[in-house]
Amino acid sequence: MPHGPLDHRYRGEHPVRTLLYLFREDRAKLGLGAGAFFVKHSPTWLTPVITAHVIDVVVEREPVTGIWLGAGLLLVTLVLNYPFAILYTRWWYGSARRMGMRMRSALSRRMQQLSIGYHARVSAGVLQTKVIRDVESIETSTQQVGDQGLSALATLSGALVVISFSAPAFLPVFLLVVPAAAVLVMWLRGRLRAYNESFRQEVEQLSSRVGEMTTLIPITRAHGLESTALNRMDGTLRQVFAAGMKLDGLNVRFGALAWILLNALGVGCLAGAALAAYHGWLSVTPGDVVMLSAYFASLTGAVTTLMSLTPLISKGLESVRSLGEVLQAPDLEHNAGKAQVDVVHGGVRFEEVGFAYPESARNSVSDFTLDVRPGETIALVGASGAGKSTAVNLVIGFLRPTRGRILLDGVDMEALDLRSYRRFVSVVPQESILFEGTIRDNVTYGLDDVPEDVVRRALADANALEFIDRLPAGLDTVVGERGARLSGGQKQRLAIARALIRDPRVLVLDEATSALDTKSEALVQQALARLVHGRTVFVVAHRLSTIRNADRIVVMDDGRIVEIGSHDELLRTGGAYARAQSA
Structure with a gap:
């Protein structure tokens, strides 16, 4: 299986570029996977507009065929979910798994190239954590960003397209959500990076301590030092706990603030649409009120989901930075272009x-x-x-x-x-x-x-x-x-x-x-x-x-x-x- 020169393509403080390079061989598959997801997810954003149409058919006493057409269209999109879900998993998840395999291979090659001095300084437990936990974190982030991020984008784009045609007067209200969310994300981003880096370093220290403890068990038991070993481990566990609680606290505060703000906007949109229909200010039907309410709830959920991905994405990017500590380590043995040794006499x-x-x-x-x-x-x-x-x-x-x-x-x-x-x-x-x-x-x-x-x-x-x-x-x-x-x-x-x-x-x-x-x-x-x-x-x-x-x-x-x-x-x-x- 061919491998690119990954160890020379790490971009330091630009882990997003590194991720794009990691997925270079699967960009077409990722695109196909995203397309398959939009098809399988279409019932989510089609349901409100079809529901609005059915309500208007009932209220206006229009021909009943409108109800059957709406129901039939929804059933078709529901059936399409199964094959396109399989295609999405094959293309998107498969790309994440192949990326993880390439990354682990690149890390293994790099560790074979690094000097003995480097391996004497860096704990084997730390390197093991990078190869297993950090790569898994990137894989998981990619998969969850696909599941949740594409879901949110499909809902968001579908809703905005329908509203722009069905109730364009309300489009500015919906678009207001995006800059509000962007402000929250920018506020969170810098703090998350520092917290994720601190937590990652504490976990690496824990991995090193576990490896040390298991190696020393015969000596520990022989000298009756179990309590000393456990005290050292407990100290490290407390540090991991404290760093994890800081990270969790920041994530919870951010999630609660975003949820309150966006749902408050949703209440305002519902009240505005209802008043417009009640007083006849705009050409808004009862079905439109239901549709706008459903879409704003979906839109709020989609934006909330996108913002909730910020901690997950930050964790994945921190894992990329962690792997970069190995991929960028300068302690290499340089053999490229040097003379091959075919015979050794031993002088x-x-x-x-x-x-x-x-x-x-x-x-x-x-x-x-x-x-x-x-x-x-x-x-x-x-x-x-x-x-x-x-x-x-x-x-x-x-x-x-x-x-x-x-x-x-x-x-x-x-x-x-x-x-x-x-x-x-x-x-x-x-x-x-x-x-x-x-x-x-x-x-x-x-x-x-x-x-x-x-x-x-x-x-x-x-x-x-x-x-x-x-x-x-x-x-x-x-x-x-x-x-x-x-x-x-x-x-x-x-x-x-x-x-x-x-x-x-x-x-x-x-x-x-x-x-x-x-x-x-x-x-x-x-x-x-x-x-x-x-x-x-x-x-x-x-x-x-x-x-x-x-x-x-x-x-x-x-x-x-x-x-x-x-x-x-x-x-x-x-x-x-x-x-x-x-x-």
């Missing part, structure tokens, strides 16, 4: 590399110079905050140097399409990330039609078959959300199998055994020994068993390299590494 050279996070006043990595040969294993060690994770994120390409450069097989990585480079990279993190699927699905994630013998060989090399073969469903065992049905060591071995099956040229092991018990660590270490063979490997670790066999150990402190050498060499020199091992 990585850092030349006086420096990196500082945008919100930080100090460098996370400074003057980092290192030449890594293809097939070499480099261990990065140092205290927390020494810059190890930043260095490996630079290798993966999640971060770009703010100073210096990194060469991959002699080519500046700034000139490379990092998406194609990462086909040759695998990462085994401290906590293996699994999705709710089968073992087979998790190991072959992103690969198509992998033969079973290849999968089993990767699992055997990862020391994982010994527990998989004991499971009733074997490779088709569902691991649960985030691998909840497996132990830490089992999940880590699946992560190693996932890396092995891709046969990477560059491998990153980020604290891959730090959370494991001794038995699980031994099994994982055996698997890692097979995994690192013949590959360029970057290891971030604290445990001696993980780093002692590295070709070179890079000791970091405050973002700088302070020592480089093998395990034995660094012990002999008696520097920072040796002091850390003896501590």
Whole structure:
């Protein structure tokens, strides 16, 4: 399904333009849907004029055929409601659903393009709220604006056309309603935007808090901190409640004021038409009085409906602005037009590399110079905050140097399409990330039609078959959300199998055994020994068993390299590494 460049077409403070762009592929269907609605809704505005005609036939004792003609016309329009209601739903609602699908697809693509730094700053719960709740809000607003807005417009336009022909003297009275409504809407618009934005931000905070609470439940329960967690949640819930009540209060005040004003105008119109007919001031028949009264009631209801849509439309536009926070986020990884990587040998050279996070006043990595040969294993060690994770994120390409450069097989990585480079990279993190699927699905994630013998060989090399073969469903065992049905060591071995099956040229092991018990660590270490063979490997670790066999150990402190050498060499020199091992 084709997608337009939505992420480059968001119009900032002009969300209406954005909505028009979102519906660009369905404009014809929306037009057809509006036409179908006007046909299906025709009984609403035809009934008063036909009723007036029937009353005049009765009062004036005209031929009875007039009654049958009026009734027949109404029956025809009533029957037409069914097929045109189906067409309206297919065209209008279908357009809203397709827009929602395109928007969610655009948001998903944008989130894949945004930097790791962006995802570290923005809660996953907030992004989930935008993709689900905000898009749903736009869909719902579009559908309800169609149902209520088109209904009001059909009634309004039909009534004005009939009155202009049947009782033109009363047309100015009806037209007075429009500017009165416009004044009310303009008064409401600015205040609604601020209230909707405040409420939306509180809901996003609530979503983030719920995600945090569910993640921390094991720790909360283990330390008896349930009341603390509930107090934090209750505080957020109170803020959402207060923001919602402010928004509801404004909507109610506006609705009540509009209803009183418009119905007061309706009473005046009824009294005026009745007096005109009573005194014979204008050529107004009893049927006209009934028609004008009915039309003004319909007109009042239509304008009230249109005004009541203002909060709904404001909520939908606020959701568009919310999505724009993602679509306009500048934290992108730019790969367009850069060289594709077809072969990786694994040589990585850092030349006086420096990196500082945008919100930080100090460098996370400074003057980092290192030449890594293809097939070499480099261990990065140092205290927390020494810059190890930043260095490996630079290798993966999640971060770009703010100073210096990194060469991959002699080519500046700034000139490379990092998406194609990462086909040759695998990462085994401290906590293996699994999705709710089968073992087979998790190991072959992103690969198509992998033969079973290849999968089993990767699992055997990862020391994982010994527990998989004991499971009733074997490779088709569902691991649960985030691998909840497996132990830490089992999940880590699946992560190693996932890396092995891709046969990477560059491998990153980020604290891959730090959370494991001794038995699980031994099994994982055996698997890692097979995994690192013949590959360029970057290891971030604290445990001696993980780093002692590295070709070179890079000791970091405050973002700088302070020592480089093998395990034995660094012990002999008696520097920072040796002091850390003896501590």
